[in-house]
Amino acid sequence: MKYWNETYECMKRSDLERIQLERLQATVNHVYKNVPFYRTKMQQAGLSPADIRTLDDLEKLPFTTKQDLRDNYPFGLFAVPQSEVVRIHASSGTTGKPIVVGYTKKDIDAWSELTARCLVAAGADRNSVVQISYGYGLFTGGLGLHYGVERLGATVVPMSAGNTKKQLMLMKDFGTTLLACTPSYALYLAEEMEHSGIRPEDLRLRYGIFGAEPWTEGMRRKIEERLGIRATDIYGLSEVMGPGVSIECEQQDGLHIFEDHFIPEIIDPSTGARQDYGTTGELVFTSLTKEAFPVIRYRTRDLTNLNNKPCACGRTHVRMNRIMGRSDDMLIIRGVNVFPTQVESVLTRYSDVEPQYLLVVDRIGNLDVLEVQIEMSQKLFSDEVRRIEEVRRKIGSDLESVLGLGVNLKLVEPKSIERSQGKAKRVIDNRKYD
Amino acid sequence: MVKQLSVFLENSKGRLAHMTRILSDAGVDLLALSIADTTDFGILRAIVTDLDKAVEVLKAEAYTVAVSEVLAVMVPDKPGGLADVLRIMNDADIGVEYLYSFVRKPEESALILFKVDDIQRAMDAMQHNGLRMVEQEELLKI
Structure with a gap:
């Protein structure tokens, strides 16, 4: 089985764009009529639904931000009466109130269709046994994929997250062929397998769908090697739908965005200007088929770029690259956009462990200065000053060529850069903005 | 030839005192030492009475150490x-x-x-x- 829905996944671009325009116009009409927030914003911009005549007219519409979603807690942005809403999900929201999203029966139907497409792209078919180790509940991960497996007609094992011993037992006894969880949990499972003496050959596991957190190509190789599977990257966010907004195909070269349901854009996070294919910026989504919780130009804060080159898999939908970071981490120093992930990509070359670093920006006189602090590691250290200085110069010049900016490199002691729970703090901006 | 301990130290107040205290608490004596310093870091090199112990306790306190031959x-x-x-x-x-x-x-x-x-x-x-x-x-x- 190559595609779940060949008609839509491999549709000619001109036909796809015609459908997109019809659906975009319907969505704009729908929110203008039913969501005061969107109507007011459009009116303030001097726009009415009739102004959306081409796909390019989307650019005229105002952005929607995470803050807008928070401000309308809980149901302010719902576009249908509550009697039409059959399910609620909510984001985990680290601070304050969560972001609440709703689905009509038709929304759940579309979501199931898209996760079924994802499962097939990742290698599943009707005979698959799919173990879902994403959390079930308000989080969209578990239930989102669950409905896709049922739609596909495969067997779903709704294991949910945690209880690693039982995960492994069921995997073995039920003959699980596809595992769905976060990539870090996949690695953890692989370790636990090794500890309990289970070899990949003892399992029927062949495929994995991993997402809900950023991961790297290196992590993919590790998972594939240790579990003996093909690991597929899935992307989604509850504000837009949940998992299944985009999926990798067997080419493992970017994630196809289901453009018959969403229009992606890349913008410059500081100016909001639309960017060309290939340029890295913030990913923005407009939903095309959602009834209960449509979004217009929702700023994801995820950084990536789009690739419209034809893909060998036959799907015609554009591909997005792996998420490279978050736009809220972006720094503008002397007019240059700097992302902590760029620094990380250089430092990983010099380290066999996860590099620990911190970007400190100061304004000295009228000049912005970037200091990069790196924790000394066993690999960088030497008893000779000369050798340490040599490594420092090399890292410094690599950073300069990647960032396009001079940096002061400071070597600091291990564990001296503050670790926070969960997300690491990578940036301190001491500049005063007034 | 003799095995020497090297330790990476940031040039900030109290670091050397902290490091030498860890060694003394572990009962490790410094027989010889020198410090190379640059503007923002230093390298302490020392010959100690118990090299393995010194490496163990310093690593446990997250110091970067190396052993070389002199x-x-x-x-x-x-x-x-x-x-x-x-x-x-x-x-x-x-x-x-x-x-x-x-x-x-x-x-x-x-x-x-x-x-x-x-x-x-x-x-x-x-x-x-x-x-x-x-x-x-x-x-x-x-």
Whole structure:
């Protein structure tokens, strides 16, 4: 089985764009009529639904931000009466109130269709046994994929997250062929397998769908090697739908965005200007088929770029690259956009462990200065000053060529850069903005 | 040849005190030491009474440490003593990365620690010129 829905996944671009325009116009009409927030914003911009005549007219519409979603807690942005809403999900929201999203029966139907497409792209078919180790509940991960497996007609094992011993037992006894969880949990499972003496050959596991957190190509190789599977990257966010907004195909070269349901854009996070294919910026989504919780130009804060080159898999939908970071981490120093992930990509070359670093920006006189602090590691250290200085110069010049900016490199002691729970703090901006 | 401990230290107040306290709490004595410093970091090099223990306790406290090999040479304690040894190294085309001296003195000699670019050739050159070198176990007895 190559595609779940060949008609839509491999549709000619001109036909796809015609459908997109019809659906975009319907969505704009729908929110203008039913969501005061969107109507007011459009009116303030001097726009009415009739102004959306081409796909390019989307650019005229105002952005929607995470803050807008928070401000309308809980149901302010719902576009249908509550009697039409059959399910609620909510984001985990680290601070304050969560972001609440709703689905009509038709929304759940579309979501199931898209996760079924994802499962097939990742290698599943009707005979698959799919173990879902994403959390079930308000989080969209578990239930989102669950409905896709049922739609596909495969067997779903709704294991949910945690209880690693039982995960492994069921995997073995039920003959699980596809595992769905976060990539870090996949690695953890692989370790636990090794500890309990289970070899990949003892399992029927062949495929994995991993997402809900950023991961790297290196992590993919590790998972594939240790579990003996093909690991597929899935992307989604509850504000837009949940998992299944985009999926990798067997080419493992970017994630196809289901453009018959969403229009992606890349913008410059500081100016909001639309960017060309290939340029890295913030990913923005407009939903095309959602009834209960449509979004217009929702700023994801995820950084990536789009690739419209034809893909060998036959799907015609554009591909997005792996998420490279978050736009809220972006720094503008002397007019240059700097992302902590760029620094990380250089430092990983010099380290066999996860590099620990911190970007400190100061304004000295009228000049912005970037200091990069790196924790000394066993690999960088030497008893000779000369050798340490040599490594420092090399890292410094690599950073300069990647960032396009001079940096002061400071070597600091291990564990001296503050670790926070969960997300690491990578940036301190001491500049005063007034 | 003698095994030396090196520790990475940030140039900030109290770091050296903190590090030496960890060693003393573990009962490790410093027999010789030198510090190389730059504007923002320093490297402490030392010969210690219990190298394995020192590495273990420092690593546990998240210090970056390395172990390298140096030569401990008995240099006659008289004017020109060191100059003669350095001339021998130079004649044998051996590069000296750094050197420092042992605190305690055996007999009429100073004990100097040399980090060189070719330790085997340096040992040969010392032997050839009748200079005595001290090994790890012997150091503890001085």
